[in-house]
Amino acid sequence: xxxxxxxxxxxxxxxxxxxxxxxxxxxxxxxxxxxxxxxxxxxxxxxxxxxxxxxxxxxxxxxxxxxxxxxxxxxxxxxxxxxxxxxxxxxxxxxxxxxxxxxxxxxxxxxxxxxxxxxxxxxxxxxxxxxxxxxxxxxxxxxxxxxxxxxxxxxxxxxxxxxxxxxxxxxxxxxxxxxxxxxxxxxxxxxxxxxxxxxxxxxxxxxxxxxxxx
Numbered sequence: 001x002x003x004x005x006x007x008x009x010x011x012x013x014x015x016x017x018x019x020x021x022x023x024x025x026x027x028x029x030x031x032x033x034x035x036x037x038x039x040x041x042x043x044x045x046x047x048x049x050x051x052x053x054x055x056x057x058x059x060x061x062x063x064x065x066x067x068x069x070x071x072x073x074x075x076x077x078x079x080x081x082x083x084x085x086x087x088x089x090x091x092x093x094x095x096x097x098x099x100x101x102x103x104x105x106x107x108x109x110x111x112x113x114x115x116x117x118x119x120x121x122x123x124x125x126x127x128x129x130x131x132x133x134x135x136x137x138x139x140x141x142x143x144x145x146x147x148x149x150x151x152x153x154x155x156x157x158x159x160x161x162x163x164x165x166x167x168x169x170x171x172x173x174x175x176x177x178x179x180x181x182x183x184x185x186x187x188x189x190x191x192x193x194x195x196x197x198x199x200x201x202x203x204x205x206x207x208x209x210x211x212x213x214x
Contacts, residue, residue: 002154002202004034004049004104004129010202011105011127019109019122023077029085029124030072031098032107032194035135037153050151052138054094055185057147066147068187070125070194071096082124094149095141102128107197112190125194152182157195160207178208 021027033052058066073089075082087098104127112121140146156162157180164181166188167174179188180195187195192208199206 001048002204003047007034007049007127007202008104008129011107014105014201016106018082018106019124021075021079021081023075023079025074025076026119026121027075027082027085027124028073028112028121029075029082029089029126030070030194031086031090032070032125032127032198033090033096033098033135033138034104034127034129034154035151036132037151038132049154051154051157052094052096052135052149052151053185053187053191054140054146055148055150057143057145059144064190067189067191068185069191072123072125074121083126086124086126093141093146094138096130096134096138098128098130102130102134104129107194107201110190110193110197123190123194125197127198148185150182150185152187156180156182157187158199158204158207163208180206180208 034049036047037050053068054071055068056064056066071090071093072086075085079085079088090096090098107125107127110123112123138149140149162180162182164179164186166177166179166186168177177188179186179192196206196209
């Protein structure tokens, strides 16, 4: 079972070259927030990590309307660095306060280049680890932006029975994408790509992406 110490060690071993940060709206950052499950540590069992996801509200003009994502968003001129973007957006969206000692490490920066977005963007994902008290503060703070906040056991992301597919229109063309099914939610797209980076760094493979080349 993957532990927070395993993750911390894997991220510390990875060479990281931070991108130039300009506080521009074409730069975005997200927080992959980890916490122990509520039943963790009971009956002598080792803690199982859970991952925080949000489902974005249905909104006209939002390229990610209704999709599952990590908390986060675009940079603003008030943000001193990419960490600040992820942390500010997390507080605004789900009311959860991330501070420096919650930081575990960065994941590879991802390009965002879609036909339905005017300008190419970059995404800086960061891994965080929070305690139960902090975890329990998460809620859909702005219903107009976030419809739901939920936590997924990390083992579920690597469960072959959770693999699914989703059809989605990009620039008026319907395409099929791999995904991970959790209840009524499908984790796919850019969020799944970030999870793929996380899996590679921790020397694992996401079953949802076996045989898929992005």
